[in-house]
Structures are given as C-alpha cells and as structure tokens.
Amino acid sequence: MSSSADERKGSATMTIQLYAHPFSSYCQKAKTALYEKGIAFEEKMLDGSEPNAGEFAALWPVGKFPVAVDDGQLVFEATGIIEHVEARFPDAPRLIPADPLAAAEVRMWDRFFDNYVAYPQQRLVYIAIGREHDDGGDRWRAALDTAYALLNERMRDREWVAGDFGLADCSAAPQLLYADWSHAIPETYAALRAYRARLLARPSYARALDEARPYRHFFPLGAPEGRD
Template identity: 45%
Template sequence: MLIYGHLFSSYTWKGLIPLYACEIPVEFRAIDADNPDNYAFVQQAHPAGKFPVLCDGDTVIVEATAIIEYLAATQETAKRLIPTDPREAVTVRMLDRIFDNYVMATAQHAVGAYIADPENPDPKQLEAASTGLKRSYAWLEKWLGENEFPSHVSLATCAAAPSLFYADWVERIPEDCPRLAALRAELLALPSVSRCVEDARPYRELFPLGAPDRD
C-alpha cells in the first residue's frame, strides 16, 4: 500500500495510526516541495486536493475515516478498527465524528486565523476556537464519566489521538477535565501514536500558534 500525506498533518496521523497499529506494510509518500509528483497525484485523486490518500493496487481511498473503514474491511489484522457489534460500531463512528468535527475542526479556527494573519489573528476566530473547544472538552469529560472508551486501537482512537494532541496546543485541556487529559496521555503513549509524534517533531516550527515546549 501507499499513503500520501505530511508527517505533521493531523489527518495524515489518523491514516497512519491504524497502519502502524495493525502492522500493515505501507510506503509513505510525502507531500512537500521536494516531491511535486506526489502533490500532483493528490490533487487529481481527491476532490479538494487534500490528504491523506491511500492506494492499494488500483484502489484509491480518500478521507482518513474512509481509509480506516477500508482497512477494517480488507485487512485481517485491522478488523477490530470497527467493532463487529453494531452498537459498539455506532459508538466508535460517533466518536470519530465528534473528534473530527468538534475538536480538530474547532481548533482549526485558531490555526487558520494565525495562518491568515500571524501578527493580528482574527479575535473572533480565536474566540470561536476557545469557546468551542471548552464546550467539546466538557462534553467529552462527561461522556468518559459515563462510558468506557474503546480499550483497543479503533476508529475512535485514530480520530481522538491527533485531535487531542493538537487541540491541547490551541486550548489547554482544563483541570476540570481530568478524564479527558488522562485519555490524551494514554493515547500518546500508544506505540502507533508515539511514532507519529516523533516523526512529526522536526516540523514543529510549522505550527502557526507556536508549538509548546512539551509533548
């Protein structure tokens, strides 16, 4: 298999984590200035020219969630990424949407504001990120108090790990969300996630808000 992306990209992490966790052989193809052919391929493969993109022979899969679903459907070692129990499968898919739409996408408000104007980021966008993340954190903290997060690497893990990693850089998980902070630490300790963190370390200067001296 081939996967196209960038090692500092949260959604590339989301595609790489299941490949690493399930020990599926893959060749990484970087999207950067040194690899214009890779960039050109992604531009034609994805309707918006975004990554990651997975190639398995003649099969091309775009969007990280779909990549994970594809791996679960086609790879023996990846079956547990999507639980076989329908109700459990609904839960991991629900969490996937929450982490993508209300954690990562919300943090992106602040990231986008700094990209647009590093010296004077739009305060409305910064406030939207801060307020939205605090609300999402509170919801997740309550959910974790009433439910058990999947103990094995699943679609939920693949969405949660990069989302919480970067969102915490934008808006620190507050002290009144200890379960969520503990989940973040637990996820970052997983070998498949730790590998992504370490591989991305050389690119930290690219983080528009300035990467914190931690993690």
C-alpha cells in the same frame, strides 16, 4: 520518504501507497490505524516536491490529504482509509467492532473528534495565519471548552472512548494533541488529560507522532513544551 509496518502473521501481502504529510492530524490518524493493525504501507511525502505532488494532483484534484491507493483503488479521507483497511484486514486488532451497535458508537465518536475538536481547533489556526477573521477566536475556544467538558465526563470511568482502542481513538490522538496546543485542556479535567496522555503513549500513535516532530516549527501558535 517511505514508512512501513511489519504485516501481522497470516495477513495477505499488500503495500498501500499513502499520500500524506507527517504533521497533518488527519494523516497521523490514518497512519496510527495502519501501525495499529501492522499493515505495510509506503508513505508518499506531500511537501510540494515532485513527483509525489504531481501524482497526488492527478489522483485527487480536491487536494486534501491523506489519500491512499490500494491495488489501484483510490481511497480518500482518513476515516475512509481506516474503514477500507478494516474491511481488507478484519483480523485483530479490530478498530471497528463487528457488533453493529458497538460499531455505530465508535463511528459516532470518530465524527465527534473530527467535527467538534478538530474543526474549532483548525479555525484558531486559520485565524492565527490570517485565513479567517472573526471575534479573535472566542467562539472557537468556547466550542473546545464544551467539547472538553463533555469528554472529561465521558472518560471518568473509561480507558478508551468507546470500547477497546479503535477508530475513534485514532482520531482523538492527533485532534487532542493539537487542540491542547491551541487552547489548553484545563488542569481540572483530570480524566480527559489522562486520556490524552494514554493516546500519546500508545505505540501506534507515538510512532506517527515521532515522525511529525521535525515539522513542529510549522505550527502557527507554537508547539508548547511538555505537552506532547
């Protein structure tokens, strides 16, 4: 399987190979950034079939995706891939501000979504499929409740989480999608729910999300109707 986005006028020619699966939140995060910046890439589907699976295993024995290869250089982790393409293609639209303090804030919120939204959400999935055993997931739902409350307050007077749409929002889009599926964002959190809706409607993420739709039956907790 391959996907590509037209390069922006004036950008250098480049084709990145992205080893990924469309249903992975971290792969969606990386793809959103590539689509947002208009960078051409070839998606190497990791569905267990050869030759992509063999290539991926040889490239990255750790076995976690996404992984990108850019002109022979291995780039791993979604945030690492976004940092890489931002450095390679610093022209608009920027996903990490040029100002160091603004960039630090964006990077900080990127880590928030990966560590305090994605992590507890994934624990709920692992419990559902029997990979982890604890109190039934209460502590992870409580962790998401804490993150939701903080984010709802943060988003009361903001369109995006830190300045213009950027790295942190690329993380927020898939992480909030799956978090809400796993433990619903309360109806009373209007600001957070509106932010999630804006993320899902962003053309770059909407494209990545559409590519994931055929795989929704894989979600162990069930993909609820009307929350995508």
